Amino acid sequence: MFQSLLRLLPVERHARAEPGLPAYQQALFELPLRLLQQAGSDTPLVELLPCLRYAMQADGLCLLLPLPSAPGWRRLQCLRSNADAACPMHAGELPVPGGTQLCRRCLEQGRFRAIAGLQVEEGRPALLLVDFPQMPAAWQRERLREISRTLREVLQAFAEDRHLRRCELSAERGMLARELHDSVAQQLSYLQIRASRLQAVYADPHLHATAGPMLDDLRDSLRVMHRQVRELISSARLTMDGRTLREALEASVAEFSRCSSCVFSLDNRLPANCLPAEGELQVLQIVREALANVVRHSHARQVWVRLLQMERGVEVEVRDNGVGLPQQLPDSGHFGLRIMRERAAAIGAELAIEACPEGGTRVYLQWRQA
Structure with missing residues (x-):
């Protein structure tokens, strides 16, 4: 999946070949690289919103992204108006990924808010809300479609990458647990038995001569187990990176x-x-x-x-x-x-x-x- 993210990254020669690229397109162009450089941070998206607002001559923007492990959204906003930020539910049926529509309830209240569907992750949508000062013109609607299409591609690629990483982590954890059970846990059980036997040997003066070989066996078993643990740690850390x-x-x-x-x-x-x-x-x-x-x-x-x-x-x-x-x-x-x-x-x-x-x-x- 990392290859799909790489295909979204800006290539320096492309940027040089288009010196007149509008600011919002250049910002969208650089977004995947910035998200990779600041993994886990919303800062690149937050800093992008004012540029997109200016490009569409909008009053404000709100990006709604699904919370990772709970219902609802986290909100990244660039708003000047006091419009109700909870209005996605006013629309009734939300737009599908790639679709845009005006919020009907906002229209009834004299507001002009467009809702763009970006993607669906784990059954929950990501949305871009755009407040316009008046009914958006044809060029504004077209620019919104262009911007939402690019955002959808970027967010979808990162969502697929997160899903793949979760699957890999789950599989690796299962395999690690089985290997711990089959190797380290068995070795620990053996050491426990041998330690109990060694205790009995020391309690009987007539058996002291057998203690040396038993200690050697314990040391060998500990060396084997130590090597196995180090190998398991190395395997668990291995990624394509x-x-x-x-x-x-x-x-x-x-x-x-x-x-x-x-x-x-x-x-x-x-x-x-x-x-x-x-x-x-x-x-x-x-x-x-x-x-x-x-x-x-x-x-x-x-x-x-x-x-x-x-x-x-x-x-x-x-x-x-x-x-x-x-x-x-x-x-x-x-x-x-x-x-x-x-x-x-x-x-x-x-x-x-x-x-x-x-x-x-x-x-x-x-x-x-x-």
Whole structure:
């Protein structure tokens, strides 16, 4: 989804090519970048309203945006009149996104307020209210349609981005909870049992000789659990962070290269933006998990990472020349195989983890898109 936001951003050469761009169009042009730079702040929208009011020769504007987790709106206003700010409900049926209409109740009271539908987020509309000193002329109505269309595109892109981030966060939290249960919680239960046993050993002088090996076992278990917690924290923090998939893959390969003696080869032939945003993050996570397994378990000298575009989809391969897989491939444990399979299933892809005929291990993801 970040790519859809990027398409809304101003490009410097475009701005230079149109030096006579009206002030309100230039302000709308720069709005997506300002919203990204001041993430979570309404300041860019508040500062935009006086410019739009002047462009339409209106008495005042009020931007109504849905509250994030409650009914109703938050109001961003640039008003000179004392008109009733609650009048959207006067209109009866609110305009659909892209539609504009005059508030009938305001007209009956001698006011000229236009209502423009911008978007609907989580079932609630965003609206732009514009107060005119008299019945708006044709050019004012056309400018209102132009302004509301641009605002709708910007707000919709950011709303879709917020929705996607919420979905990703929910999925990641579920996966993190399952991994905590399957790894850290089990290790803690084991440590609790061993600590109780160690207490019994110290209570019996005849068993003191067995305390040393038990302490060593406790230390080893703590080291394993500490590493697992650090890996879970690293995975939970991983996002695209505004990078393309190509940039994120290159950074990941460089990161694993620094902490191992393996020689990594990355062959990424995927065109830019060929995957949806949710797919890019899952592919990145699967590749990183596969690389982590190589570094921890394979004793490999070389690792090959390959990404290709198929006729309808992509294929991803991570292959090494290490010691290969154990004869009994675990469904859980330190290999993260279940998590990789869950990530593949989340995007409807097929994942194979197999031994290579010439030695080593191959992780192969095939994703056919409709």
